[in-house]
Amino acid sequence: MQNVESIIHARWIIPVEPEQTFYENYSLVIEQGKILDILATKKCHKKYQSAIEHHLNTHALIPGFINTHTHAAMNLMRGIADDLPLMEWLSEHIWPVEAKYVDYQFVKDGTTLAIAEMLRCGTTTFNDMYFFPDAAAKAAQEAGIRACVGLIVIDFPSAWGKDSDDYLHKGLQLHEQYRNHPLITTALAPHAPYTVSDEPLKKIQSYAEKLEIPIHMHLHETADELQQAIANDGMRPIERMEKLGLLSPFLMAVHMTQIDDKDYKQLKRYGVNIIYCPESNLKLASGFCPIAELHKHKINIAIGTDGAASNNDLDMLSEMRTAALLAKAIAKDPSAVPAHQALSMATINGAKALGLDHLTGSLKKGKVADITAINLDSIETQPVFEPISSIVYSSNREQISDVWIQGKHLLNNRKLTTIDEKQIKQTAREWGEKLSHI
Amino acid sequence: MQNVESIIHARWIIPVEPEQTFYENYSLVIEQGKILDILATKKCHKKYQSAIEHHLNTHALIPGFINTHTHAAMNLMRGIADDLPLMEWLSEHIWPVEAKYVDYQFVKDGTTLAIAEMLRCGTTTFNDMYFFPDAAAKAAQEAGIRACVGLIVIDFPSAWGKDSDDYLHKGLQLHEQYRNHPLITTALAPHAPYTVSDEPLKKIQSYAEKLEIPIHMHLHETADELQQAIANDGMRPIERMEKLGLLSPFLMAVHMTQIDDKDYKQLKRYGVNIIYCPESNLKLASGFCPIAELHKHKINIAIGTDGAASNNDLDMLSEMRTAALLAKAIAKDPSAVPAHQALSMATINGAKALGLDHLTGSLKKGKVADITAINLDSIETQPVFEPISSIVYSSNREQISDVWIQGKHLLNNRKLTTIDEKQIKQTAREWGEKLSHI
Numbered sequence: 001m002q003n004v005e006s007i008i009h010a011r012w013i014i015p016v017e018p019e020q021t022f023y024e025n026y027s028l029v030i031e032q033g034k035i036l037d038i039l040a041t042k043k044c045h046k047k048y049q050s051a052i053e054h055h056l057n058t059h060a061l062i063p064g065f066i067n068t069h070t071h072a073a074m075n076l077m078r079g080i081a082d083d084l085p086l087m088e089w090l091s092e093h094i095w096p097v098e099a100k101y102v103d104y105q106f107v108k109d110g111t112t113l114a115i116a117e118m119l120r121c122g123t124t125t126f127n128d129m130y131f132f133p134d135a136a137a138k139a140a141q142e143a144g145i146r147a148c149v150g151l152i153v154i155d156f157p158s159a160w161g162k163d164s165d166d167y168l169h170k171g172l173q174l175h176e177q178y179r180n181h182p183l184i185t186t187a188l189a190p191h192a193p194y195t196v197s198d199e200p201l202k203k204i205q206s207y208a209e210k211l212e213i214p215i216h217m218h219l220h221e222t223a224d225e226l227q228q229a230i231a232n233d234g235m236r237p238i239e240r241m242e243k244l245g246l247l248s249p250f251l252m253a254v255h256m257t258q259i260d261d262k263d264y265k266q267l268k269r270y271g272v273n274i275i276y277c278p279e280s281n282l283k284l285a286s287g288f289c290p291i292a293e294l295h296k297h298k299i300n301i302a303i304g305t306d307g308a309a310s311n312n313d314l315d316m317l318s319e320m321r322t323a324a325l326l327a328k329a330i331a332k333d334p335s336a337v338p339a340h341q342a343l344s345m346a347t348i349n350g351a352k353a354l355g356l357d358h359l360t361g362s363l364k365k366g367k368v369a370d371i372t373a374i375n376l377d378s379i380e381t382q383p384v385f386e387p388i389s390s391i392v393y394s395s396n397r398e399q400i401s402d403v404w405i406q407g408k409h410l411l412n413n414r415k416l417t418t419i420d421e422k423q424i425k426q427t428a429r430e431w432g433e434k435l436s437h438i
Numbered sequence: 439m440q441n442v443e444s445i446i447h448a449r450w451i452i453p454v455e456p457e458q459t460f461y462e463n464y465s466l467v468i469e470q471g472k473i474l475d476i477l478a479t480k481k482c483h484k485k486y487q488s489a490i491e492h493h494l495n496t497h498a499l500i501p502g503f504i505n506t507h508t509h510a511a512m513n514l515m516r517g518i519a520d521d522l523p524l525m526e527w528l529s530e531h532i533w534p535v536e537a538k539y540v541d542y543q544f545v546k547d548g549t550t551l552a553i554a555e556m557l558r559c560g561t562t563t564f565n566d567m568y569f570f571p572d573a574a575a576k577a578a579q580e581a582g583i584r585a586c587v588g589l590i591v592i593d594f595p596s597a598w599g600k601d602s603d604d605y606l607h608k609g610l611q612l613h614e615q616y617r618n619h620p621l622i623t624t625a626l627a628p629h630a631p632y633t634v635s636d637e638p639l640k641k642i643q644s645y646a647e648k649l650e651i652p653i654h655m656h657l658h659e660t661a662d663e664l665q666q667a668i669a670n671d672g673m674r675p676i677e678r679m680e681k682l683g684l685l686s687p688f689l690m691a692v693h694m695t696q697i698d699d700k701d702y703k704q705l706k707r708y709g710v711n712i713i714y715c716p717e718s719n720l721k722l723a724s725g726f727c728p729i730a731e732l733h734k735h736k737i738n739i740a741i742g743t744d745g746a747a748s749n750n751d752l753d754m755l756s757e758m759r760t761a762a763l764l765a766k767a768i769a770k771d772p773s774a775v776p777a778h779q780a781l782s783m784a785t786i787n788g789a790k791a792l793g794l795d796h797l798t799g800s801l802k803k804g805k806v807a808d809i810t811a812i813n814l815d816s817i818e819t820q821p822v823f824e825p826i827s828s829i830v831y832s833s834n835r836e837q838i839s840d841v842w843i844q845g846k847h848l849l850n851n852r853k854l855t856t857i858d859e860k861q862i863k864q865t866a867r868e869w870g871e872k873l874s875h876i
Contacts, residue, residue, distance in 0.1 A: 078820070079827045083776035116817045282763035283831075285772040312831040313818055322760070325720035334723040338521035379554045380751055380835070382516070382863050383870025389517045393721075393750040397818070398836030425820050432821025 005407060006030045006052035009041050010373065012060040012387045016347050017362035020340040022387050028061060030369045033407035037365060058377030059401060060387045062343065063362050064124025064370040065316035066350030068275045069216075069254045069304025071130045072139075073102070073110030075117065076431045078308040086222070086284055094309060097438055098131075103159055106431070107135035113428050114314055115143045116419045119411050121315045122372035122400040127252070127275075127304065127354060129189040129216055131160040134174050137184050143418050144410055146370065148354050150189030150216045151175060153200055164200035168207075175211065182406065185213070185356070187252070192218040193237035194225060201244050208250045214273075214354055215246065221255040222286045238263060247272055252353050254304065255280075257287030264297040273300045273353035276345065278322045280306035291323070292331035295341070302350035303342075315397050320346040324392055339392035369407040375399045443845060444468045444490035447479050448811065450498040450825045454785050455800035458778040460825050466499060468807045471845035475803060496815030497839060498825045500781065501800050502562025502808040503754035504788025506713045507654075507692045507742025509568045510577075511540070511548030513555065514869045516746035524660070524722055532747060534876055536569075541597055544869070545573035551866050552752055553581045554857045557849050559753045560810035560838040565690070565713075565742065565792055567627040567654055569598040572612050575622050581856050582848055584808065586792050588627030588654045589613060591638055602638035606645075613649065620844065623651070623794070625690070630656040631675035632663060639682050646688045652711075652792055653684065659693040660724045676701060685710055690791050692742065693718075695725030702735040711738045711791035714783065716760045718744035729761070730769035733779070740788035741780075753835050755812075758784040762830055777830035807845040813837045 013026040015038065027044035029037040037048070081093035107130060118126055128136050129150035140147035151171025153164050161167035171188065178184040188204045190196040196204075208215050219237060220226065229237045236258075241247050249271035256274050259267075267274070276289050294301055303323050305314045324342035328334050337345075351361025360370045374395055376384050381394045403411035410417055451464040453476065465482035467475040475486070519531035545568060556564055566574050567588035578585035589609025591602050599605035609626065616622040626642045628634040634642075646653050657675060658664065667675045679685050687709035694712050697705075705712070714727050732739055741761050743752045762780035766772050775783075789799025798808040812833055814822050819832045841849035848855055 076821065079823045079831060082824070082827045082831060083773050085771075085773055089772070113817065113820065120817060279763060282767040283772065285766040285770050285774070288767065308832075312827075313834075315818070315834070318756070318834075322763075325717060325760075328723040329720040329726065332723050332725075333523075334527070334721065335521050335523055336723070377863065379551065379558060379859060379863060379866075380753070382551065382866035383514065383873070385517045385870060385874065386520075389520045389750075393517060393520060394746075396751075396753070396756075396835055398834065421817060425815065425817060428817075428820035432823060435821070436823065 001049050002047060004029050004031045004036060004048050004050045006054070007044065007048055007050045008054045008056060008061060008371070008373070009044070010056045010059050010061045013038060013363060014060055014062045014343070014388055015363040016063050016344055017364055019344055020388070028363065028371065030407045033368055035363060035365055035367050035369050038363060054402070056373050056401070059373045059375045060391060061363065062372050062374065062391065063347040063360065064372045064403060064405065065122050065346050066302065066354070066361060067118060067123045067126040067305055067314060067316050068252065068302040068350040068353055069277055069306055070114065070126045070128045070314060071307030072114035072126065072128050072136060073107040073130045074307035074309045075114040075314070076106065076110040076428060076435065078312050080309065080435060082312070097435055100438060101435060102131055104132050104135045107132035108139050109427050109431060111136045111139035112143065112419060113424050114308070115139060115145050116416055116421065116424050117314050119143070119145060119403050119416060120400060121317055121397045122374065122403060123314070123316050124370040124372065124403060124405045125350065125354070125356065125360060127187065127216060131158050133171065137174065137178055141184055144183065144405055144408055146183045146360065146405055148185045148187050148214070149174065149178070150187050152189045152191065153204060154191040154195050155197055155200070156195065164196065168200065168203060172207070175213070185354070187214040187216040189216040193229060193240060198244060201246060205245050214252050215250050216252045216254070218255055219253040220258040223258055226258050238266070242266070249273070255286060255289065257281055257289045259290055264293065264299070267299050268297045273302060275304045275353065276301055276323055277304045277306040278326045279319055280310045282326070284310055288326070288330045290330055291327040292333065292336035295337070300349050300352050301345050302353045303346045316346055317395060317397055317400070321392055339389045342392050343388060369404050371404045372400060373402040375401045439487050440485060442467050442469045442474060442486050442488045444492070445482065445486055445488045446492045446494060446499060446809070446811070447482070448494045448497050448499045451476060451801060452498055452500045452781070452826055453801040454501050454782055455802055457782055458826070466801065466809065468845045471806055473801060473803055473805050473807050476801060492840070494811050494839070497811045497813045498829060499801065500810050500812065500829065501785040501798065502810045502841060502843065503560050503784050504740065504792070504799060505556060505561045505564040505743055505752060505754050506690065506740040506788040506791055507715055507744055508552065508564045508566045508752060509745030510552035510564065510566050510574060511545040511568045512745035512747045513552040513752070514544065514548040514866060514873065516750050518747065518873060520750070535873055538876060539873060540569055542570050542573045545570035546577050547865050547869060549574045549577035550581065550857060551862050552746070553577060553583050554854055554859065554862050555752050557581070557583060557841050557854060558838060558852070559755055559835045560812065560841060561752070561754050562808040562810065562841060562843045563788065563792070563794065563798060565625065565654060567629070569596050571609065575612065575616055579622055582621065582843055582846055584621045584798065584843055586623045586625050586652070587612065587616070588625050590627045590629065591642060592629040592633050593635055593638070594633065602634065606638060606641060610645070613651070623792070625652040625654040627654040631667060631678060636682060639684060643683050652690050653688050654690045654692070656693055657691040658696040661696055664696050676704070680704070687711070693724060693727065695719055695727045697728055702731065702737070705737050706735045711740060713742045713791065714739055714761055715742045715744040716764045717757055718748045720764070722748055726764070726768045728768055729765040730771065730774035733775070738787050738790050739783050740791045741784045754784055755833060755835055755838070759830055777827045780830050781826060807842050809842045810838060811840040813839045
């Protein structure tokens with residue numbers, strides 16, 4: 001008998017790699033924060049023992065969700081201005097609030113609120129883009145969640161930076177600070193083609209190649225964006241990105257609701273990752289991203305929630321469901337994006353986009369123990385014919401019972417272990433009060 | 439001081455009528471199952487007292503949801519066959535299971551499971567269509583939920599009926615049996631234009647007029663349905679319905695994803711009610727119902743979940759959110775179907791479609807106390823800037839804390855009071871086992 005750090009016995013284990021597979025009455029063995037073994041519970045009882053054994057008899061274990069597009073701090077602006085045309089929403093609500101209130105503490109508190117929500121929804125990694133990424137990194141580090149912190153670059157000044165050089169400089173400092181951190185990585189995060197000019201974009205590409213980190217960028221979010229780009233630059237943003245050398249496997253292109261037939265081959269050839277944010281695209285009426293068609297071209301697609309101001313939650317379980325449902329309607333094919341494919345998009349595909357798939361995104365021996373447990377013994381998920389389908393189409397965030405990151409138990413039977421729930425709710429209420437006075 | 443049956447003190451009361459309104463720190467007074475008064479809590483303390491006073495200090499009260507399209511018993515087939523083309527799904531999975539297993543007990547158990555789910559999601563009325571409507575009525579009566587039971591008519595035999603005359607005859611008997619029941623009403627429920635021929639449809643219309651009850655029917659669900667109708671009948675189903683006299687305020691036309699420009703005026707002129715099932719339409723890739731455009735024409739639109747085999751839940755909170763999000767994308771307008779309008783579609787508009795708006799669908803003095811309480815003090819709904827927006831865009835079924843129907847407390851702090859949760863889950867598991875063997 002081998003003594004190990006901890007063992008989780010589960011009714012089902014869904015490794016995601018290989019796809020479309022589940023094991024029944026299996027156990028997952030954790031040692032030094034990593035997955036040491038996955039085997040039948042009967043065999044496990046003979047081979048391993050631990051002082052910490054969890055018996056999740058009605059639960060499924062899946063890899064923790066990877067939320068590949070967030071503006072976490074915007075949780076404090078959840079619902080501050082809904083149901084408005086995009087430019088009115090931005091210029092009369094979001095931007096004035098940001099100009100007046102966004103500082104280090106706002107981002108630290110907002111990101112902590114977002115992390116609390118994400119852990120409760122089964123997310124173990126998030127890919128963020130916002131001002132004061134140092135505050136977001138700090139919040140993630142304190143909570144123990146895995147995060148890829150976006151080193152935001154934008155041509156315009158904010159409380160965080162004067163100009164694109166200043167943003168880049170501060171970002172690279174932050175990158176240095178967290179280099180080799182077990183949980184925190186960084187990505188270069190130019191906001192969008194229409195807010196970052198050519199020179200900084202070229203610098204960003206060269207840093208991405210040098211540091212081998214992703215580029216996280218909004219791209220082709222709306223039809224308007226394309227029209228204005230054609231008017232200003234004489235070409236579509238994706239063409240400009242190609243010209244600047246930004247189309248590569250480093251690129252995480254967020255939204256991409258506007259895709260021409262010729263784009264599929266380009267995206268595939270350059271190995272670009274598409275980040276699909278279906279609920280934000282619906283809520284802002286941005287357009288429809290043709291997921292099934294992208295998948296046919298074997299382009300890597302991951303899922304993100306976007307910020308809470310345009311969603312209005314960071315619930316990856318619900319986002320995965322919307323992703324699967326909407327993709328069928330867009331493709332006019334009810335067999336498009338089946339449940340297991342949606343689950344891959346919400347886990348391993350996100351890890352690939354972030355360059356973290358050697359570490360996380362699936363339940364495999366040797367990977368870190370980033371794990372989410374879902375209790376399927378709920379009236380809303382009875383009966384269970386196939387657990388992957390039950391998770392994708394019927395489960396809800398309250399059924400997320402436990403979350404481990406690097407083997408550390410961060411959500412224990414619905415209780416957060418590293419964030420004070422009462423305190424963060426109180427902080428959120430206080431910010432809400434403040435932000436109402438604009 | 440007036441002694442009353444019970445009082446609910448709430449942080450917010452959202453009456454739905456008038457629309458886009460909420461009252462803060464208000465109380466709702468119940469007497470003999472009806473709403474006696476709605477007034478500021480401070481005033482209430484001076485005017486009313488009761489042995490039963492609920493203090494919901496972080497909650498919003500809304501009218502209970504009205505789910506206007508269910509096949510409740512199909513909860514037992516939740517997830518039995520997902521991600522398949524429509525005809526393969528029906529002919530190789532759903533129909534064989536129905537042929538082999540559907541009987542009185544199946545419908546009673548499946549409907550009870552569905553009612554448990556609906557109550558836990560804040561639904562107080564559902565509009566059902568399935569075989570053995572007598573079993574559905576019995577299940578609703580026992581649980582104490584309000585139901586409009588569909589008197590199903592279909593040309594083909596089943597365990598419930600031989601032919602359309604037999605279905606109609608049994609349906610009318612059931613109508614007689616529940617006439618004047620405080621909770622159970624009936625609707626004539628011809629399955630669809632392609633499964634019910636002209637003669638029974640004419641009879642159905644004459645009974646609807648005579649008995650003054652609604653007609654609940656799938657209509658224009660898919661493009662295929664229209665193509666086949668044109669091939670078979672030389673006209674679109676809606677034209678055939680007009681010819682047969684079925685277009686009227688009695689008609690609840692479910693789905694309507696295929697609408698031509700000239701249909702809007704017809705639907706408006708005849709006062710037809712549209713039942714929008716966005717998640718089912720997405721999952722089966724049926725098409726997009728143009729909600730914002732229908733609304734512009736002042737056509738009454740209500741929301742239904744459809745059955746759990748094609749959704750895969752009966753969660754009206756989530757359905758309402760999807761309805762609001764999807765409508766914006768279809769209309770290419772982020773200000774289309776704002777939160778308050780989505781809430782109306784999920785409550786009062788359903789009551790209107792069912793001819794029950796004198797009784798339920800809004801929180802108004804004199805109406806019955808069909809009430810749902812939602813706790814907004816959750817990490818996922820902080821901060822709250824506007825409670826209607828928080829409910830529609832951020833709330834989740836686990837935040838539904840309490841449900842009253844006719845003043846009776848059917849969900850008490852997440853516990854069902856009339857259904858044994860353990861028992862119904864066990865029953866569902868047993869049916870699941872059986873149904874796996876087909």
